[in-house]
Amino acid sequence: MIFEYKKKIYGYECDIYSHLNNANYLMLLEAARSEAMEVMDTPLAKLLQMGIQFFVLRYELDYLKAVELEDTVLVRSWFYSTNRIKGLWQQEIYNSRGDLCFVAHLTVVYAQNGKAKRLPPEISDHFLKYVHLES
Numbered sequence: 319m320i321f322e323y324k325k326k327i328y329g330y331e332c333d334i335y336s337h338l339n340n341a342n343y344l345m346l347l348e349a350a351r352s353e354a355m356e357v358m359d360t361p362l363a364k365l366l367q368m369g370i371q372f373f374v375l376r377y378e379l380d381y382l383k384a385v386e387l388e389d390t391v392l393v394r395s396w397f398y399s400t401n402r403i404k405g406l407w408q409q410e411i412y413n414s415r416g417d418l419c420f421v422a423h424l425t426v427v428y429a430q431n432g433k434a435k436r437l438p439p440e441i442s443d444h445f446l447k448y449v450h451l452e453s
Contacts, residue, residue: 319448321354323393327385338385344377347409347422350393358448360441369430370441375404376425383419390414396450402436403428405445 331342338346355361365371385391392412399406404427411420428437437445 319450320394320396321350321357323350323353323395324390325349325393326390327387329387332387335384336387340381343379343381343385343411343420343422346391346393346411347395347424350395350409351407351424354395358444360444368438368441370437371429371432372405372426373429373434374424375427376423378423380421381419382421383413383417385411385413385419391419397445397448398451400442400445400449402439402442403434 325346327338331338333339352362355365362372391414393409394412395407395409397405398408404425407422407424407426409422409424410418413419427434429435436442
């Protein structure tokens, strides 16, 4: 399943060139994934109550085209692989004209009490229902 999140880009998020500041791309990705987790009925607060944590292991980022001041962007997010140990996400940012501006591949590891730990089978199976293989 592909999750979509829209957001307008404001001046405080931009650099002196009126482009989205590179650090703010990560915050935009985090917000989009948090929204996706809510749609999956596994918001972070619920996972924390269950003792489950997600730790970012790796980001691979491709900046393709500048995201500009006051544009409204669309972030598309999906799991393309998950198991009981880690999840692999892809996220793409599009400008209001539909141009692909940014691609991120993200690896998260699952943990409990700050240490890597396998997900319970029922949570792992739940996440598997949302895996989307891009064609």
